[in-house]
Each structure stands twice: as structure tokens, then as C-alpha cells.
Amino acid sequence: MTSPRPLPHPVFTALVRGLGSAQAAAALSLTIFGVAFATPLIRSILGWNGLIGVMVALVPVAILIVMARWDTIEWHGLLPISILAFMGWCLLSTFWTDHQWVTLSSALYQIAFAFLGLTVALTRDLIQIVRSVGAVLRTLLTASIAVEVLSGLILDMPFPFMGVQGSIAMGGPIQGVFGTRNMLGFMALIAVVTFIIEWRTRAVTRPVLIYSLAVALACLGLSQSPITILVSFALGLAALALYGLRQAPKETRRTLQWALAGLTIVVLSVTYLSRLRVLALLNAGSEFEFRYLLWFQTWKLVPVNQLEGWGWSGFWQDVAPYTYINNSLVRDHETALNAFLDVYLQVGLVGLLAFLSLLVFAFVRSWLLASNRRTVTYTWPALVLVALIATSAAESFVLVEAGWLLLVVCTVKASQNMSWRTRLRTGPKPPVPVE
Numbered sequence: 001m002t003s004p005r006p007l008p009h010p011v012f013t014a015l016v017r018g019l020g021s022a023q024a025a026a027a028l029s030l031t032i033f034g035v036a037f038a039t040p041l042i043r044s045i046l047g048w049n050g051l052i053g054v055m056v057a058l059v060p061v062a063i064l065i066v067m068a069r070w071d072t073i074e075w076h077g078l079l080p081i082s083i084l085a086f087m088g089w090c091l092l093s094t095f096w097t098d099h100q101w102v103t104l105s106s107a108l109y110q111i112a113f114a115f116l117g118l119t120v121a122l123t124r125d126l127i128q129i130v131r132s133v134g135a136v137l138r139t140l141l142t143a144s145i146a147v148e149v150l151s152g153l154i155l156d157m158p159f160p161f162m163g164v165q166g167s168i169a170m171g172g173p174i175q176g177v178f179g180t181r182n183m184l185g186f187m188a189l190i191a192v193v194t195f196i197i198e199w200r201t202r203a204v205t206r207p208v209l210i211y212s213l214a215v216a217l218a219c220l221g222l223s224q225s226p227i228t229i230l231v232s233f234a235l236g237l238a239a240l241a242l243y244g245l246r247q248a249p250k251e252t253r254r255t256l257q258w259a260l261a262g263l264t265i266v267v268l269s270v271t272y273l274s275r276l277r278v279l280a281l282l283n284a285g286s287e288f289e290f291r292y293l294l295w296f297q298t299w300k301l302v303p304v305n306q307l308e309g310w311g312w313s314g315f316w317q318d319v320a321p322y323t324y325i326n327n328s329l330v331r332d333h334e335t336a337l338n339a340f341l342d343v344y345l346q347v348g349l350v351g352l353l354a355f356l357s358l359l360v361f362a363f364v365r366s367w368l369l370a371s372n373r374r375t376v377t378y379t380w381p382a383l384v385l386v387a388l389i390a391t392s393a394a395e396s397f398v399l400v401e402a403g404w405l406l407l408v409v410c411t412v413k414a415s416q417n418m419s420w421r422t423r424l425r426t427g428p429k430p431p432v433p434v435e
Contacts, residue, residue: 020068025123028065029132031058032116036405037140037187040179044162059112062119073122080415082358083408087111089351090312097311099319106314113401117408126377126413127201134198134212137191141215144176144184148222173224185228186391188220189235190406193383200376231390238386242379245371253371290330291337291394297325298336302345309348314400321345339392339399358411359389365414381410 035042035054042051066073091107094100120129151159152166152174159166168174173181195212198204204212220228241260248256301321304310315334316322326332336342344352363385370382384406388398397403 019065020072024065025069026128026132028062029120029124029129030136032062032120032405033132033136034139036113036116036402037136038177039401040183041140041162041177044179055109055112059115062116066119066122069123079118080358080361080411082354082361083114083411086351086354086358087114089354090347093309093311093347093351096308099311099317102313102317102319103311106317107312110312110314110400110404113405114408117405118412121409121412121416126380127203129409129413130194130197130201130377130380131203133190134194134204137187137194138212138215140177141188141191141219144174144178144219145215147176148174168222171224172222174219174222176219181223182225182227182391182395183397184219185223185225186231186387186395186397187402188216188223189228189231189387190384191216192220193235193239193380193387197376197380227391227394230394231387234390235383235387238383239379242367242370242382246374246379257368257371293329294325294333294337295341297328298338298341298345301325302341305348307348307350309344309346309351312346312351314346335396335399337395339396342396342399358407359385362407362411362414363389365417366410369414369417381413385410 035058039051042054046053087107087110090110091104094103094107097103120132124132147159147162147164148166148168151157151164152168152170155166157166158164162177163175163179165174174184175181176184178184178187192213195204195209195216198212199206199209220232245253245256245260301310301324304321310321313319313322316326316336336345340352340355343355347354363382366378366381366385370379388403388407388410391403392398398407
């Protein structure tokens with residue numbers, strides 16, 4: 001006769017129950033987005049060591065919560081292969097780079113944010129994710145305005161450790177707690193999309209919406225970011241296109257999708273060919289000159305290791321080839337200010353193809369969901385991806401920290417609803433009626 005299995009200790013049972021609760025998942029989601037969006041602020045106050053310490057403390061908590069909710073998670077086909085392929089190639093670049101420790105630590109840093117994004121996608125519904133992002137951005141944008149007012153109006157002195165120049169009295173540019181004006185403008189754009197969807201789903205009241213939009217639009221205007229102007233235009237067109245598709249009859253949506261794809265290709269081609277005129281209209285000439293020199297110097301070093309790249313770094317560090325590039329320029333840079341060029345330089349043609357596949361699959365899946373599902377929350381991943389992809393032509397936000405976390409969350413949420421591996425497991429299913 002076998003002896004009965006010992007019962008788990010009551011403290012352990014209570015711990016598992018607490019970690020597996022909805023309240024724990026909600027608190028973790030807020031913390032993850034808060035840390036990811038506030039990384040420039042954390043670095044300015046605590047330095048890199050402090051930020052790494054925060055990540056080292058946060059990742060184990062996320063692991064415990066995932067384990068506590070293990071039985072409630074549907075894993076099959078959840079993490080897109082495109083994410084695994086890109087991260088795997090970045091990690092593999094450790095073997096051929098000349099700076100192994102830099103590449104290994106950078107790849108682990110990237111994997112940590114990817115895991116945190118996966119944890120959010122596993123443990124929270126899409127509307128809950130939107131609410132978490134909205135709450136965090138409302139707080140950080142308010143803090144940005146408060147810091148700028150304190151620096152520029154009350155104390156009338158810059159805060160060099162945060163990069164705050166105190167220029168709000170002159171109408172900007174400001175950067176708030178996000179380190180640069182372009183990052184502030186990007187986060188304000190994400191906030192506008194998030195706040196509107198919050199309101200459409202009745203997650204916030206009208207007074208909260210008015211305050212939230214006022215703060216976001218103030219940050220958007222005061223950032224004085226030419227890049228944000230272009231991305232805002234692209235985001236507005238994408239929102240109008242989505243609205244039209246969602247209102248169109250189901251029978252005509254496929255035709256409209258193909259027509260929209262063709263029109264997008266034409267517009268992008270014309271914009272590229274007339275890019276100098278566009279930059280002149282935006283009065284971004286001096287800024288573009290710096291970027292052009294940076295891109296030119298970066299492009300010269302790509303052919304040296306064209307297939308495999310120099311080794312993943314994410315943010316540029318004090319190693320080759322980044323020291324060569326910065327030494328030839330007037331000012332130092334932490335990225336190539338172009339996500340595609342950055343990927344090409346760091347992980348070569350193979351990495352670039354993996355990254356492009358990741359973006360294409362994520363965008364197509366999220367766009368189809370947004371245009372065919374009635375629930376308005378499905379538009380959030382699609383519009384966030386539009387902002388990420390459009391910004392990637394002039395910044396590398398999508399490769400690190402907040403941008404990378406948002407990319408992973410949006411990609412996983414789209415994959416949950418449109419993964420081809422689910423069909424392999426369950427067999428062909430009849431078409432799902434469009435809501």
C-alpha cells in the first residue's frame with residue numbers, strides 16, 4: 001500500500017495562489033511597461049548597473065507568475081517562429097564577433113525584454129494590455145511635463161543628468177523623462193492611440209480622456225520632432241484606412257485590402273524619390289545632414305561582414321565598428337538612427353531578412369485582425385506596429401527596450417489569433433464569421 005503524497009505547505013499554496021491571481025498579473029503588467037518605458041529615466045538616475053539590477057529582479061518574478069498560471073496558458077503556436085529566428089541569430093552572432101561579451105550581454109538583454117513582453121501577452125487580454133499601457137503613459141507623460149515645467153519655468157535651470165534643457169518656456173524642444181525629443185514624440189503617439197481606444201472601450205471617463213489627450217498632444221507638439229510629424233501623418237492615414245475597411249461590406253474587403261497594399265507601395269516609392277523635398281518642407285535639413293553622414297559612414301562598414309554582421313549590440317558600445325563610425329562624425333551616436341541599417345550592420349543580411357520577416361508577419365496578421373474583427377481593441381496592435389515601422393526609418397527604437405517590448409507584445413497577440421501552427425494541430429477549420 002503506497003503512502004499518500006504529502007500535502008504542500010499552506011504558505012507555498014498561498015504563494016502560488018497569490019502569484020497566479022489576476023491582481024498579480026495586473027501589477028506585473030504595469031511594472032513591466034513602467035520599467036520598459038522609463039528606461040532612459042532609470043539609466044539617468046541609477047545608471048546601467050541600476051537598470052540591470054531592476055531587470056534581474058523583474059525577470060524572476062515574471063517567471064514565477066508564468067509558472068503559477070501554467071495550466072491556464074495555451075502555448076501551442078503562441079510564440080512566432082519569426083521572433084525566435086531573429087533572436088536566435090542575434091545570439092548566435094556571439095560565436096563570430098570580435099567582442100563576445102558585449103554581444104552575449106546585449107543578446108541576453110534583448111531576450112529579457114522579449115520574455116517580459118511574452119509574459120504580458122500570456123497573462124493579460126488585449127484590452128487589459130491597452131489599459132496598462134494607458135496608465136503607464138499617462139503617468140510618464142505627466143511626469144515629463146512636470147519635469148520640464150520645474151526645469152524651464154520654476155527653477156530656470158537644465159537637468160543635465162536627464163538631458164532636460166529647460167526649453168519649455170520657448171516652446172520646446174523638450175524630451176521629458178524619455179531622454180530625447182524623438183522618443184518623447186514616439187511615446188506620445190502611442191499614447192494618443194491608446195487613450196482613444198481606452199475611451200472607445202469605456203475603460204476611462206470623458207474627463208480622464210480629455211486630460212490624457214491634452215498631455216499627450218502637448219508632449220507631441222513641444223517635442224518639435226520632424227520625425228514624429230511624418231509618423232503622425234502615416235499613423236493618421238493608417239487609422240483612416242482601417243476605419244474604412246472596418247465599415248466596408250465583408251464581400252469587398254479583400255479587394256480593398258489589395259488595392260490599399262498597391263497604393264501604399266506607390267506612396268512609399270514616391271515619398272522615397274521625393275525625400276529631399278519632404279525634408280525641406282519639414283525644415284529638417286540640418287538634422288538630416290547629421291543623419292545622412294551617420295548612415296553613409298555606417299553603410300561603408302556593412303560590406304566588411306555583409307552576410308553575418310559584426311555581432312549584435314543593440315545600443316552601440318565602445319567597440320568596433322561603432323568607435324570607427326563615431327570617431328569620423330561630429331557627435332557620438334548610440335544607434336544608426338535607422339533600425340534596418342542597424343540590423344544590417346550588426347547581424348548582416350541573414351539577420352535583416354529575419355527582422356523583415358518578423359515585421360511583415362506581425363503587421364499582416366495584426367492588420368487583418370484589425371480590419372475583420374469588430375472589437376476595436378484589435379486596432380491597437382496594428383496601429384502601434386504602423387508607428388514602430390514608420391519610426392524605424394529614422395530611429396532604432398524598435399530594436400531595444402520599449403520599442404522591442406511593444407513589438408513582441410503586438411506580434412504575440414496577433415499570432416494567438418492567426419497562427420498557422422494551430423491549424424496544423426487541429427486540422428482545417430471552417431471559416432470564422434467576421435464579427
